[in-house]
Amino acid sequence: MSDFPDFHRPFDTRRLGHDPVREEIATSEGERLAIAAFLDIVAVNALSVSVAVSRWSNAGIEVKAQLRAEVVQACVVTLEPVAQSIDEPFHLTFLPPHARKVEPRTVAEAEVIVQFDEEDPPDDLEGPVLDLGPLIVEQLALALDPYPRAKGAALSDEFAAGEARKDSPFANLARLKDK
Template identity: 50%
Template sequence: MTELSLTRNIDVSHLGNAGVKQHIVANAAERQSLQTAFDLLGLVSLEADVELKPWGPKGVKVDGRLRAEVVQACVVTLQPVPAHIDHRFSLSFLPPDAIAEDPKTVAEAEVIVIYDEEDPPEPLEGHSIDFGPILAEQLALALDPYPRAPGASLQDPVEEGAENAASPFAALSKLRDK
């Protein structure tokens, strides 16, 4: 992946009880960087609203909403496929020493992914969080992995009752009928 130019550092050292809300909008150069990194045909807009709140004695909880207008290539025809992304996300951050304080046995140290459970906290290095890589990651998660243009299909539909000559089993079915 290429170097991303999107960076948005938010100081979390003085959140207070109410927390902080930020609106982030990517400029043209930042969108171009993401477009190249994710092999998009276009990234028309990218913006996010994030809310940071204190989480426990040392942590930070982030709730966000990413919105983007993207254009991807159809996996079948390579035609442009425009899409609107509206993706909500939630993350938590703890200082590395607080994560290390959480005792784990060898069995608990294995990474077990459970779909419905919240992700473990990310390490909070210093007093700020860079939302550039976070938004890039959330965009990657929200992109359609197999975009298709309307009406695009991998093969022509076979008429009912018609024999498919290209099928490797067509010759076998002729032998079975004899």
């Protein structure tokens, strides 16, 4: 992958009041080209985000957004272009490091417990300006189909999952051993 694209949308959290600040974020053609190169996909034909930023907890920031994109990826079987429409919400929270507990007070607090049905813990908020650009690229990457396939594209029987190839190196070694 190439270096992270030059796609920045700084948001100064000091302008937040009691109500969320809503913004529409659109991308230029150059930004979409850079994002497509970074994600190693054929094209990002459209990318826009409706975002609402608000205060969260005592010192935190909450970002609720709706990501909309039209992308083209290469088929994992044939390398033909595969178009994908994305329309997904995302929700992120941020907290300054000074607002976190430094040390757990009990052994129970020190244990790491992963609960898959709960929200992710807040990310670090370094300073008053939150750059929404990298967050959008990250959410787009998460929304991409990891195995895009063109219509009718299928693996040949020799590569089908779970089937051993007849001329595998191990089969050849076994025949040599039998001789």
